[in-house]
Amino acid sequence: MAALVVVGLLCTAALQLINFVRTAQFNEDIVNGTLVLLSQRLQQDPAALPDLARRLDAQLSISQLSDASKDHYEQLRLQRGRVVIKTSDDGRAAKVLRHMGDGKVLNVGLHTVTDVQAQASAYLLLEDWQRSGEPLAQFLSRMQPEFGFPLSVVAMEDLFLSDSDYARMQYGDVLVRIAIEGHQAEALVKIPGQPQALRLGPIKAFNPYSWQAILVVAVIGFMLLGLGVYWVVNSFEVRLRKLEQATSRLAQGHLNARVAVHGQDAVQRLGEAFNKMAEHIQRLISIQREMVRAVSHELRTPVARIRFGLQIIEDSVLDDAFVSKQLGGMDADIQELDELIDEILTYARLEEGGPLLDFQKANVADLALQVVEEARPPETIQVRYVGQAVEQALYAEVEPRYVHRAIQNLVGNALRYAQHRVNVSCTIGSDTCRVDVEDDGPGIPEQDWDKVFTAFARLDDSRTRSSGGYGLGLSIVRRIIYWHGGRAMVSRSDDLGGAKFSLIWPRRHHD
Structure with missing residues (x-):
């Protein structure tokens, strides 16, 4: 249970980290198109800086790359054409940077984000098209890669506008519409002389639980669970291998073989049972060994006395052939008994665990x-x-x-x-x-x-x-x-x- 809680916490942290990166990428994609329009306008007319700042309701400035950012990583991103967004500590202001070329960087300072920026972006896009002289479809196709949302042309009659919104657009206003559920927004501006409107969007709200994020978190979760299962199984395997080695040593006659016991799981209980079994076997074999040795050695003494007595009798009855024959048979039986004792001792020494062999x-x-x-x-x-x-x-x-x-x-x-x-x-x-x-x-x-x-x-x-x-x-x-x-x-x-x-x-x- 604890492991599942840890995996859950790690997956939550991974989701937060992924969303942090995705949020930054999402914001950069949204503002990139507007910054491209501003950079192109300023490259053509640097004197337009104050007017653009007023229209965008932002602070605009141009600086050298080395002055715009001291961070080497940020400088590399700017040189690659990426947008850098820097937020103040209190989160009430943001500074947006984009490289304009020739070592110059466009600085955009924002204190609030409203529909003013969307309207300015729509006006700038429409003005750049009019200046380009290109067909609108070709112009939008060329500009689309710079924007993180769709650019399209829509017939006015397909927009389902109210009378007031229709009138505003006829007078050249930019209409910003936000869906009731708040999941998306779009900006609309009428194309002069045509019953069509230029649509910027829809811009969908950031979704922290997209299927891509869930998939990544699920993969991370499965990897963590897999690592956890591998760690547990490997730990069990290592301890079972040690138990196997101890069992093999015991089977080879090393009766003092034991396993280290720790933990409170099934392997620990198995180890305790093995150690008790090994101790019991060692005690039984020790008792058997002592008994065999004691009995064998004790038998040698009476056998030696009997043989000594037979030799005395043989010396005393040399003339009686029958008695001599019987004594000879008894002597052979005693010799056989002596050899049997020697065999028993040898067998017991080899059977009772590993003998000390000098190879x-x-x-x-x-x-x-x-x-x-x-x-x-x-x-x-x-x-x-x-x-x-x-x-x-x-x-x-x-x-x-x-x-x-x-x-x-x-x-x-x-x-x-x-x-x-x-x-x-x-x-x-x-x-x-x-x-x-x-x-x-x-x-x-x-x-x-x-x-x-x-x-x-x-x-x-x-x-x-x-x-x-x-x-x-x-x-x-x-x-x-x-x-x-x-x-x-x-x-x-x-x-x-x-x-x-x-x-x-x-x-x-x-x-």
């Missing part, structure tokens, strides 16, 4: 080759590196420790299900890095490809708990590649027929 230039092909060389496969399975040569591979910006861990998890997963072969390949392009790990095992059904990277996921009998693993290895791989800005995929190997896991991420890291 540096590294040879990913060399990392993949290291994983292959470190692998300890069963005798029946062969692990080979079949990718791009290490010395030809481009360097990439990665966190070497985590990328090594991701490839290692994929190779370990492949070893659990492969029958004879596991192939590891690495390709470093100009923009992306790609690592593929393939095996000749039973593969993964296509309907399970979307959930294979889910934590603790269990698939069909071909990849059951008896094959080993905890359901976290591939989830860790997915999170590592996620923090590198890439994605992990699974498909079927065309070469070996089993599963094919692929990691793709940008070669250059972007914050």
